Amino acid sequence: xxxxxxxxxxxxxxxxxxxxxxxxxxxxxxxxxxxxxxxxxxxxxxxxxxxxxxxxxxxxxxxxxxxxxxxxxxxxxxxxxxxxxxxxxxxxxxxxxxxxxxxxxxxxxxxxxxxxxxxxxxxxxxxxxxxxxxxxxxxx
Amino acid sequence: xxxxxxxxxxxxxxxxxxxxxxxxxxxxxxxxxxxxxxxxxxxxxxxxxxxxxxxxxxxxxxxxxxxxxxxxxxxxxxxxxxxxxxxxxxxxxxxxxxxxxxxxxxxxxxxxxxxxxxxxxxxxxxxxxxxxxxxxxxxx
DNA sequence: AATAATACGCAACTCAATTGCGTTTGTCAA
DNA sequence: TTGACAAACGCAATTGAGTTGCGTATTATT
Ligand SMILES: [Mn+2]
Ligand SMILES: [Mn+2]
Ligand SMILES: [Zn+2]
Ligand SMILES: [Zn+2]
Numbered sequence: 001x002x003x004x005x006x007x008x009x010x011x012x013x014x015x016x017x018x019x020x021x022x023x024x025x026x027x028x029x030x031x032x033x034x035x036x037x038x039x040x041x042x043x044x045x046x047x048x049x050x051x052x053x054x055x056x057x058x059x060x061x062x063x064x065x066x067x068x069x070x071x072x073x074x075x076x077x078x079x080x081x082x083x084x085x086x087x088x089x090x091x092x093x094x095x096x097x098x099x100x101x102x103x104x105x106x107x108x109x110x111x112x113x114x115x116x117x118x119x120x121x122x123x124x125x126x127x128x129x130x131x132x133x134x135x136x137x138x139x140x
Numbered sequence: 141x142x143x144x145x146x147x148x149x150x151x152x153x154x155x156x157x158x159x160x161x162x163x164x165x166x167x168x169x170x171x172x173x174x175x176x177x178x179x180x181x182x183x184x185x186x187x188x189x190x191x192x193x194x195x196x197x198x199x200x201x202x203x204x205x206x207x208x209x210x211x212x213x214x215x216x217x218x219x220x221x222x223x224x225x226x227x228x229x230x231x232x233x234x235x236x237x238x239x240x241x242x243x244x245x246x247x248x249x250x251x252x253x254x255x256x257x258x259x260x261x262x263x264x265x266x267x268x269x270x271x272x273x274x275x276x277x278x279x280x
Numbered sequence: 281a282a283t284a285a286t287a288c289g290c291a292a293c294t295c296a297a298t299t300g301c302g303t304t305t306g307t308c309a310a
Numbered sequence: 311t312t313g314a315c316a317a318a319c320g321c322a323a324t325t326g327a328g329t330t331g332c333g334t335a336t337t338a339t340t
Pocket of ligand 4: 235236237238239240275276277278279
């Protein structure tokens with residue numbers, strides 16, 4: 001269920017603790033529903049008057065990733081970003097000017113494309129990454 | 141023109157020197173026509189009995205990138221790869237097992253998709269990154 | 281309150297990539 | 311052929327994202 005308390009409870013049932021860091025990070029990722037990097041999340045915690053060490057942020061992200069609560073997204077700038085899991089499969093429009101991120105759903109098209117490629121190339125596609133770069137409506 | 145001597149001559153005309161490192165790197169990227177990282181290229185030079193400092197490799201890659209002779213490719217593993225520029229626009233099938241790379245051409249499909257998205261989202265798409273991950277025919 | 285596992289802070293470390301700076305080399309022209 | 315100068319190079323130090331070891335603190339359970 002896409003709700004902070006439900007996720008916290010599920011983790012608690014598995015023997016993991018309900019911590020303020022965990023609660024705030026999940027809450028923020030659920031709310032913004034867009035990819036955020038470790039630095040942005042640490043800054044967010046700081047704004048919430050919960051200054052924590054970067055190691056704690058990285059470990060928590062690793063923890064949430066391993067349990068499928070978040071997914072890793074790469075914009076190709078050698079910096080890992082994380083998004084809440086469970087959203088409908090989608091991709092991103094990334095503005096080169098304001099760094100804004102918009103979601104875009106192209107699932108149907110991609111599924112067909114993947115099948116075609118898999119058949120032609122005899123390659124079992126497990127996943128793909130597709131991101132678009134350019135200028136958003138505001139920056140045009 | 142996709143030929144080492146031609147590229148070297150063009151650079152020379154712009155006041156840059158013809159060096160052994162430059163010649164070998166361009167030659168290798170032209171020959172393999174696939175994305176290679178800095179380490180792989182340094183190892184290649186070493187094999188050719190031309191051991192150079194990694195700084196030289198990074199600087200040369202930066203140099204070739206800025207002049208549009210190579211392009212940067214990202215597989216999402218936080219490691220930059222470079223491919224010779226001027227190849228027909230294409231994407232990659234990356235094997236999660238043997239790390240092999242195959243080219244795949246999906247241009248027509250993507251052009252249509254881009255136009256549709258640009259219109260719907262009012263977003264000017266300048267570029268995109270699309271890579272497929274899975275298992276190649278040998279690793280299946 | 282005692283216990284044990286989870287979570288955390290801190291310092292050191294890894295790995296890719298970059299920078300400063302002094303030295304070498306390629307090129308061109310005297 | 312030789313100077314001169316910019317381009318190229320080596321080396322050490324540095325950056326920046328991310329990780330690891332280890333000792334301490336916190337949470338949950340009894
Ligand atoms: Mn998204
Ligand atoms: Mn390619
Ligand atoms: Zn914008
Ligand atoms: Zn393979």
